[in-house]
Ligand SMILES: [Zn+2]
């Protein structure tokens with residue numbers, strides 16, 4: 043026997059006593075079919091609350107083949123709610139297996155009984171009870187055959203994601219829906235509400251005249267003005283918890299909260315209340331996150347007009363009279379359907395953008411086809427959303443969308459990358475508002491000058507989703523990377539080794555491209571992004587065991603070998619989220635097998651380019667490995683936006699923008715990475731990636747720069763020479779330009795660094811260019827201290843390979859060890875040629891060298 047309690051009871055209903063014919067228990071014996079007898083144990087029994095309506099199940103009416111009469115002391119009620127069901131019968135099939143004519147498995151419209159309502163004045167009203175109209179069978183065999191005028195026994199309810207509420211009875215996938223309509227059970231009672239046509243006449247009885255077996259478990263009289271089982275459209279209210287009380291988001295298995303509940307309705311969600319600076323909205327910056335009020339929430343709900351909210355202290359308030367209690371203040375519901383368009387100045391064509399809209403209480407307003415409850419968890423949801431710091435909700439639209447807005451003022455934020463002025467604008471919505479158009483203006487001409495933007499590192503999105511998010515962020519190239527995560531393979535079906543999504547050849551406009559590559563990974567030796575290669579997927583994508591590869595996978599291939607294969611297949615090799623994992627890529631870089639290192643943002647909008655990453659990069663530049671920088675987000679969830687940090691690469695002169703042209707732009711080294719400021723930088727008129735040879739005596743070079751930002755305000759530009767700040771200048775926040783004369787007396791590399799910050803944030807390295815190299819005759823690019831640290835990194839990789847790595851077959855091991863020792867020797871020899879001493883360990887000891895170099899004691903296996 044089970045009890046149904048799907049929430050608090052409405053006080054507007056009174057259960058009626060039933061004399062009945064038997065108890066629920068005896069249905070196990072008296073049932074008219076196996077289905078009824080066998081499932082009687084699951085039939086609801088005792089006091090129940092279903093859809094907020096109270097029922098008292100004690101004795102039940104089992105009407106089989108003769109009328110059963112139930113009598114009551116006269117009562118008046120506009121509604122009677124029945125909890126009833128019919129026996130389960132399969133339709134008959136003919137010898138060929140067909141049902142003809144068929145009313146469906148639910149036997150639509152078959153009359154199972156007449157319910158005859160008896161009034162005190164002797165009059166009667168008979169109501170035919172029809173299958174799939176007022177009643178259904180006790181077991182559902184088929185989806186899609188529910189009742190038209192009755193509902194299942196438990197009201198629909200919200201579900202939290204399994205991550206948010208571990209142990210919830212719903213599967214991970216089901217929990218993503220955030221809502222459940224549970225009407226599958228071994229025994230289903232259907233709720234049917236009868237509207238009494240004579241509410242002023244006392245009812246004294248009910249006669250059930252059956253044509254098929256019917257079980258009436260309970261009847262309840264209700265004093266409501268309209269259909270008690272029908273709720274109204276969504277509404278919202280601001281809910282203030284008493285000081286000191288904290289909100290418990292845990293949902294009961296019936297989907298009910300402890301602190302705020304509805305009887306004839308359901309709380310859909312309780313979201314934090316975001317406090318936006320509405321009065322200064324257009325003066326605040328794009329993506330700025332709101333304050334979160336610790337004790338205030340936005341409650342969204344759907345309910346019958348006479349529903350009541352019930353609070354933890356036992357108090358209640360009618361949903362129709364919110365505001366009487368300060369704890370719950372109603373908000374204008376989002377009922378005005380508006381077509382929202384965004385165009386670029388000078389054109390009427392809609393353009394993809396990132397969009398955020400909120401109402402007067404900070405409530406997020408999503409387009410009708412976007413998440414209202416976005417999910418920022420890893421690998422849980424790849425929809426086109428972005429949740430900055432998990433509290434500023436945005437979505438991407440292709441330039442036009444439909445959105446339901448509340449009447450009053452709504453606050454809109456629209457952006458499209460770093461060259462277009464972002465908009466924050468308040469919009470008045472009235473009943474006449476049907477269309478709203480916003481016009482964006484491109485104010486920084488970097489694209490015009492041949493620069494294109496890229497995110498080198500995005501996971502999980504589908505290619506078209508990546509294309510929309512890229513376009514919305516003004517990212518010309520999104521590199522979507524397939525990978526392996528233990529036993530999980532991602533984006534592998536999206537990889538075909540040839541298609542550039544969004545390109546003219548693929549039917550796009552050629553401005554926003556997506557290409558699927560792979561991130562090949564090893565948990566100790568490191569990760570390597572193989573970008574834009576042709577032909578087959580370079581697999582295995584991961585190697586060497588968990589949790590990048592699967593348990594038991596040997597180290598079967600090295601990063602350096604993956605890189606070589608990528609280049610053979612025409613791709614660009616990027617060392618992702620530089621420098622960690624910090625191991626084998628040292629060998630990849632010094633053997634010249636990498637094309638770029640990547641500055642990563644992950645989910646943080648305000649972290650800037652990490653000086654830790656820069657320090658690591660500078661080591662290679664100091665040793666003459668002029669590997670350029672690119673930027674990627676490693677986006678794996680909605681809490682990261684595509685292009686948070688991005689690569690700008692300048693197309694080779696005269697080249698039209700294509701994916702191949704972008705690859706060449708990266709290879710040329712004319713790149714910068716940025717969180718906002720855009721940069722032009724040259725040394726003697728030559729851009730990043732250039733070499734300017736100087737004679738023995740060195741000389742002076744002219745360094746020119748021009749910087750601009752429409753997003754993060756800039757504070758300083760600095761000239762980095764050989765890893766140190768040589769010049770530093772305070773600059774205007776939006777645009778500035780200048781030049782320096784810089785004396786060069788030894789081989790040097792030069793790069794420009796831009797600092798900046800939002801008014802309420804720390805100063806960050808907001809942009810950094812790739813270097814220009816100025817070799818001076820007779821002076822090598824070699825910093826022994828840096829070289830030694832690189833050497834030690836390779837040494838570490840070899841030590842891991844020799845000692846801990848799960849072993850591949852001998853031939854593979856021999857091959858891989860040669861790659862590692864080859865890199866080691868190349869750098870090691872440079873150190874020795876340069877006359878530098880260093881320690882050796884047993885893994886890298888080289889007795890053949892000792893013979894020539896007396897500074898090493900033969901066989902020394904410890905650091906010297
Ligand atoms: Zn990685």
Ligand SMILES: [Zn+2]
Nearest residue numbers: 499501561676
């Ligand atoms: Zn990654």
